[in-house]
Amino acid sequence: MAARAQTLAAQLARAADDPIRTLVVGAGVAGMAVAEMLRQQGWHPVVVDRARDDRAPGYMLALMPMVDSLIADLGVRDRYLAESVELSRYRLRDRTGREVRTDSLAAVVDRYGDYRGISRSSLQEVLSASGGEVTFETTVAALVEHPEGVQVRLRTAETETIHDFDLVIVADGIRSTTRDLIPGSGPLEKVDTGWGGWVAWAEPTDDDEPDLGEEIWGAGFLLGTYPVKGAIGAILCGPAEDLAAGPQDFVRHVRSQLRTSSPRIESALAAVTAEPDPYYWPLDDARTARWTTAHTVLLGDAAAGFLPTAGIGAGMAMESAWVLARMLAHAPEVGLAALLAEYERVQKPRVEAAQGNSRELARLMFRRSRTLAVVRAWVMRAMSVTVALGPIVRLLQNPPDPERAVAETEVRAAR
Numbered sequence: 353m354a355a356r357a358q359t360l361a362a363q364l365a366r367a368a369d370d371p372i373r374t375l376v377v378g379a380g381v382a383g384m385a386v387a388e389m390l391r392q393q394g395w396h397p398v399v400v401d402r403a404r405d406d407r408a409p410g411y412m413l414a415l416m417p418m419v420d421s422l423i424a425d426l427g428v429r430d431r432y433l434a435e436s437v438e439l440s441r442y443r444l445r446d447r448t449g450r451e452v453r454t455d456s457l458a459a460v461v462d463r464y465g466d467y468r469g470i471s472r473s474s475l476q477e478v479l480s481a482s483g484g485e486v487t488f489e490t491t492v493a494a495l496v497e498h499p500e501g502v503q504v505r506l507r508t509a510e511t512e513t514i515h516d517f518d519l520v521i522v523a524d525g526i527r528s529t530t531r532d533l534i535p536g537s538g539p540l541e542k543v544d545t546g547w548g549g550w551v552a553w554a555e556p557t558d559d560d561e562p563d564l565g566e567e568i569w570g571a572g573f574l575l576g577t578y579p580v581k582g583a584i585g586a587i588l589c590g591p592a593e594d595l596a597a598g599p600q601d602f603v604r605h606v607r608s609q610l611r612t613s614s615p616r617i618e619s620a621l622a623a624v625t626a627e628p629d630p631y632y633w634p635l636d637d638a639r640t641a642r643w644t645t646a647h648t649v650l651l652g653d654a655a656a657g658f659l660p661t662a663g664i665g666a667g668m669a670m671e672s673a674w675v676l677a678r679m680l681a682h683a684p685e686v687g688l689a690a691l692l693a694e695y696e697r698v699q700k701p702r703v704e705a706a707q708g709n710s711r712e713l714a715r716l717m718f719r720r721s722r723t724l725a726v727v728r729a730w731v732m733r734a735m736s737v738t739v740a741l742g743p744i745v746r747l748l749q750n751p752p753d754p755e756r757a758v759a760e761t762e763v764r765a766a767r
């Protein structure tokens with residue numbers, strides 16, 4: 353198990369004397385990452401999550417090098433490498449299953465850091481390696497911000513109680529409900545692709561290539577297979593109305609389109625049909641107009657939720673958690689509100705650039721037309737994965753600098 357279940361009373365008692373009493377809502381990728389960073393800095397954030405526990409098997413994540421600074425600061429790199437596999441190649445197949453191209457990812461990996469495949473549950477274990485306390489089955493029922501802080505009504509399985517915090521970090525994911533309690537977070541801008549996807553764990557095959565992520569961009573379907581330690585994460589996507597008939601029918605339809613298959617493709621399709629009711633993701637996203645107030649901040653998917661098309665949502669959530677925690681270390685001297693405003697100024701454009709890249713890819717990937725699929729395969733023959741991920745590669749070329757952002761905050765305050 354990743355996080356350690358703790359009572360709310362014990363967490364609150366430890367946080368009482370902190371200079372910035374902090375509540376983290378949501379112990380997913382972003383919430384756990386920021387909480388553990390703050391704990392390393394000597395703070396005692398109170399972390400709550402709606403889930404009963406964190407035992408869900410989760411899905412596969414490909415993590416790009418922007419997570420490396422966080423992993424290094426948490427001192428968990430050895431564990432991270434042990435729980436993940438290196439992704440060094442990407443293969444694209446066309447609508448019939450024929451190979452379009454196979455790219456080495458060395459240009460990204462060697463220059464900027466690690467590119468790893470890991471299950472979400474293993475990542476949570478890595479992030480919470482040094483303790484990771486969470487009070488489960490707890491949500492925010494109400495939140496009132498005032499000039500000195502935030503009054504929060506926490507709802508546990510048994511009771512509702514009111515508590516004062518200086519800072520609330522809202523990290524409850526793409527369908528955040530806590531975000532709606534903050535006046536001024538602004539309207540949500542959403543993209544709904546009209547597609548959905550089933551996620552399943554497939555058995556690796558004997559001839560499998562454990563460093564290879566592979567996608568079939570079909571006409572009216574997409575099959576992705578991505579290795580993690582000891583398994584292949586599979587996602588089978590299609591237009592929501594076509595998926596309504598269920599996995600058996602849709603997989604039959606996909607098989608009818610393929611002229612070339614492989615043991616990995618067969619294993620992935622078998623995994624999707626093995627579950628009577630495989631986990632279904634609606635393929636939509638959301639972007640919040642404003643991330644911060646004087647005492648609250650949206651983090652991870654709650655700020656900008658991602659389509660999984662570029663494999664970058666968790667990466668950006670972890671980068672944001674790292675930047676935020678590093679900046680917050682200076683909050684007692686520099687001032688919380690000014691730091692939060694500066695954090696939003698530097699990090700929001702980065703996250704939205706990555707989100708924009710995911711949206712562009714979705715427009716290319718989620719297509720029903722066969723003619724378009726043929727043209728797309730021709731175009732993709734000339735386009736490497738690093739070109740397709742251009743805006744994200746540019747983020748890697750220009751990493752964030754939280755210390756500079758703190759200095760900038762001080763300069764602005766002095767003006």
Ligand SMILES: Cc1cc2nc3c(=O)[nH]c(=O)nc-3n(C[C@H](O)[C@H](O)[C@H](O)COP(=O)(O)OP(=O)(O)OC[C@H]3O[C@@H](n4cnc5c(N)ncnc54)[C@H](O)[C@@H]3O)c2cc1C
Pocket residue numbers: 377378379380381382383400401402403411412413414415416490491492523524525526527528529530551587633651652653654658659660662663664665666667668669
């Ligand atoms: C199928 C799929 C594949 C993906 N692949 C990749 C990939 O390859 N690479 C990548 O970087 N990203 C990928 N992503 C995106 C990535 O998973 C997300 O961007 C990332 O998990 C966001 O982290 P988060 O902490 O903001 O949200 P989450 O990880 O979703 O965590 C939210 C947490 O909040 C809790 N919660 C929810 N509501 C409440 C509430 N009201 N009160 C308290 N707690 C609450 C939940 O229980 C959960 O623990 C993928 C996503 C999907 C769906």
